Amino acid sequence: MKLTKVEFLLSAAKPVHYPAPDRPEVAFAGRSNVGKSSLLNALLNRRNIARVSRTPGRTQLINFFDINGTLYLVDLPGYGYAKVPVAVQRQWGPMMERYVRSRETLAAMVVLLDVRRDPNADDLQLLNALNAMEIAAIVVLTKCDKLSGSQSNTRRKEIANVLGCRAADLIAFSSQTRQGRGELWRAIADCLPSDPAPSEELPIVEEAVVEEPPSELDDHE
Ligand SMILES: Nc1nc2c(ncn2[C@@H]2O[C@H](COP(=O)(O)OP(=O)(O)O)[C@@H](O)[C@H]2O)c(=O)[nH]1
Numbered sequence: 295m296k297l298t299k300v301e302f303l304l305s306a307a308k309p310v311h312y313p314a315p316d317r318p319e320v321a322f323a324g325r326s327n328v329g330k331s332s333l334l335n336a337l338l339n340r341r342n343i344a345r346v347s348r349t350p351g352r353t354q355l356i357n358f359f360d361i362n363g364t365l366y367l368v369d370l371p372g373y374g375y376a377k378v379p380v381a382v383q384r385q386w387g388p389m390m391e392r393y394v395r396s397r398e399t400l401a402a403m404v405v406l407l408d409v410r411r412d413p414n415a416d417d418l419q420l421l422n423a424l425n426a427m428e429i430a431a432i433v434v435l436t437k438c439d440k441l442s443g444s445q446s447n448t449r450r451k452e453i454a455n456v457l458g459c460r461a462a463d464l465i466a467f468s469s470q471t472r473q474g475r476g477e478l479w480r481a482i483a484d485c486l487p488s489d490p491a492p493s494e495e496l497p498i499v500e501e502a503v504v505e506e507p508p509s510e511l512d513d514h515e
């Protein structure tokens with residue numbers, strides 16, 4: 295995807311503050327400190343459009359970014375940061391559910407996992423919830439530069455085993471080397487609704503599909 299415009303739009307605490315759902319959007323979620331802000335900066339070619347935080351898990355706001363005027367990328371609050379008060383941590387699930395349920399335009403959620411760690415209960419709960427709500431999950435393994443290529447491949451298989459998916463379904467990513475950036479953009483683009491074909495063309499497509507099989511009589515002509 296060619297980036298012609300990348301702008302921070304707004305931070306929202308509740309659905310009434312969200313922008314009108316007038317275009318597809320893709321959200322980003324992961325444990326605090328997993329590298330979400332860094333990934334967004336790498337993805338958007340910006341040094342610090344998504345603030346790389348030294349105090350992870352503080353903000354419980356949802357940040358919307360306007361991409362090319364045609365797509366929203368949505369930065370969800372990180373979860374599972376021990377220093378965040380339990381009462382605030384408990385708000386994450388309901389906040390997520392409110393967000394997902396109010397966004398019919400949500401095309402996919404990018405779920406970030408640290409390549410060096412096994413997915414924990416929070417990660418699995420999120421992936422299960424997306425599955426139950428029939429929202430496409432794009433799983434990205436972050437900080438791959440911290441491992442060698444072969445270590446990273448091994449971890450990829452191990453994490454795929456835990457998730458019950460194929461290793462090839464997991465995108466190996468690094469904000470430092472920008473490994474996986476193109477692959478992630480392609481995965482995002484694949485989840486976006488494509489423009490419907492012009493209606494005039496539909497009858498032609500149908501004709502091609504309902505073509506009759508040759509009858510046996512024809513064979514003996
Ligand atoms: N080596 C390496 N460090 C990373 C990478 N991504 C993030 N980090 C570091 O991990 C820490 C947390 O990153 P941040 O993007 O703030 O995570 P967030 O809390 O998920 O937004 C920071 O110290 C980053 O510099 C990466 O791809 N490679």
Ligand SMILES: [Mg+2]
Pocket residue numbers: 330331332345346347
């Ligand atoms: Mg962050």
